[in-house]
Amino acid sequence: MSSDPWGRVDETGTVYVRTADGEKVVGSWQAGSPEEALAYFERKYEGLVVEIGLLEKRVKTTDLSSKDALAAIEHIREQVDAHHAVGDLDALKVRLDKLVELVEKRREERKAQRARQAEEARRAKEELVSEAEQLATSDQWRAAGERLRALVETWKSLPRLDRKSDDELWHRFSHARSQFSKRRKQHFAQLDAQREEARRIKERLVAEAEALSDSTDWGPTAARYRELMAEWKAAGRAQREHEEDLWNRFRGAQDIFFAARSAVFAERDAEQAENLKLKEELAEEAEKLLPITDLKAARAAFRAINERWETIGHVPRDARPKVEGRMHAVERAIQEAEEAEWRRTNPEARARAEGLTGQLQAAVDKLKGEIEQARAQGNTAKAEKLERELEGRQALLDQALKGLQEFGG
Known part of the structure; x- marks a missing residue:
């Protein structure tokens, strides 16, 4: 009889293995010595050890499914339970039990992981649906449309939920997209209608603008062009395919009119500038008549100057008050001199002459005050105008004083 710590072979060639439950028959060996029999079944045991080791490694390091892992464990367990090997079979059972525990633990972990992933996918899809429903009411057609397309791609990348939940969320998601697409289609249809109406209106405006382009009624036509621009x-x-062409025609018609008007106005401005120069020369010539020493000669000279003045055309509007004011100042001085002469030669005028002299003196003093005030305010133009008027009043005062002296004589 031959034996080792885990098995033995009896005189009949029967091989036994020792277990916690006692000896179990492994098999019968008649082909050789008892040592060869034990060695053979020990190799069987080593094969089981290697197989269990490989299975443990697969469970720990690969994504072997729990179902396949448990089937493999059961297959090895059947071999261990069959006692066809010599070795520590109880230790193998303990390893298999622990491996079952590990597989169960991994199964629960994977189940929990799948649950977490499913919940994350649910939240992600709910967020996609929520954003899609918000975008469904947006008027930012390009940006919202691009974002919705990106949401679809994101949806495709997420795992499916249970059929009911996934279908419900997809229905909301798809409805939001459809709602946005419907609103966008309605918007652009309305926009197309508005643009077609705008085209018809602008065709009419272009036609009128082109009809007015050769008008020489400068003021009313320019005003009408401003109205047409407001209507445009x-x-x-x-x-887009009509807008640029219509605008070019509309603008071109205006350019023709305003270019013609500018040419006419430029010619008119040059003529009026020359007229202003001539009238300034006449105003200077008239101002040389002051102070008046010979009323009759001054009156005749001013009349001749004024006749030449009337033959000259318009001057620039902004220059008109100043140059005409210079002539009016000389004219007033002559009129006042005439009134003074009349009063001097009038037998009843002595008392009035005395009063007039006082009034003229007050007027001169007042003008001097106004001139000082205008210069203090920096209003040079007003000061110059008042000084010219002062010259006339001073001349009249001098004349009145002379007349009063004559009364006194």
Whole structure:
């Protein structure tokens, strides 16, 4: 009889293995010595050890499914339970039990992981649905449309939920997209209608603008062009393929009119500038008549100057008050001199002459005060105008004083 710590072979060639439950028959060996029999079944045991080791490694390091792992464990367990090997079979059972525990633990972990992933996927899809429903009411057509397309791609990358939940969320998601697409389609249909209406309006405006382009009724036509421009802006944009061409025609018609007007105005401005120069020369010539020493000669000279003045055309509007004011100042001085002469030669005028002299003196003093005030305020133009008027009043005062002296004589 031959034996080792885990098994033995009896006189009949029967091989036994020792277990916690006692000896178990492994098999019968008649082909050789008892040592060869034990060695053979020990190799069987080593094969089981290697197989269990490989299975433990697969469970720990690969994604072997729990179902396949348990089937493999059961297959090895059947071999261990069959006692066809010599070795520590109880230790193998303990390893298999621990491996079952590990597989169960991994199964629970994977189940929990799948539950977490499913919950994360649910939250992610709910967030996608929520954003899609918000975008469904947006008027930012390009940005919202691009974002919705990106949401679809994100949805495709997420794992499916249970059929009911996934279908419900997809229905909301798809409805939001459809709602946005419907609103966008309605918007652009309305926009197309508006642009077509704008095209019709602008065609009419272009036709009128082109009809007015050769008008020489400068003021009313320019005002009408301003009205047409306001109508153009209020009409909105036409279709892109029409807008630029219509604008070029509209603007071109205006350019023709305003270029013609500018040419006429430039010629008129040059003529009026020359007229202003001539009238300034006449005003200077008239001002040389002051102070008046010979009323009759001054009156005749001013009349001749004024006749030449009347033959000269318009001057620039902004220059008119100043140059005409210079002539009016000389004219007033002559009129006042005439009145003074009349009073001097009038037998009843002595008392009035004395009063007039006082009034003229007060007027001169007042003008001097106004001139000082204007210069203090920096209003040079007003000061110069008042000084010219002062010259006339001073001349009249001098004349009145002379007349009063004559009364006294």
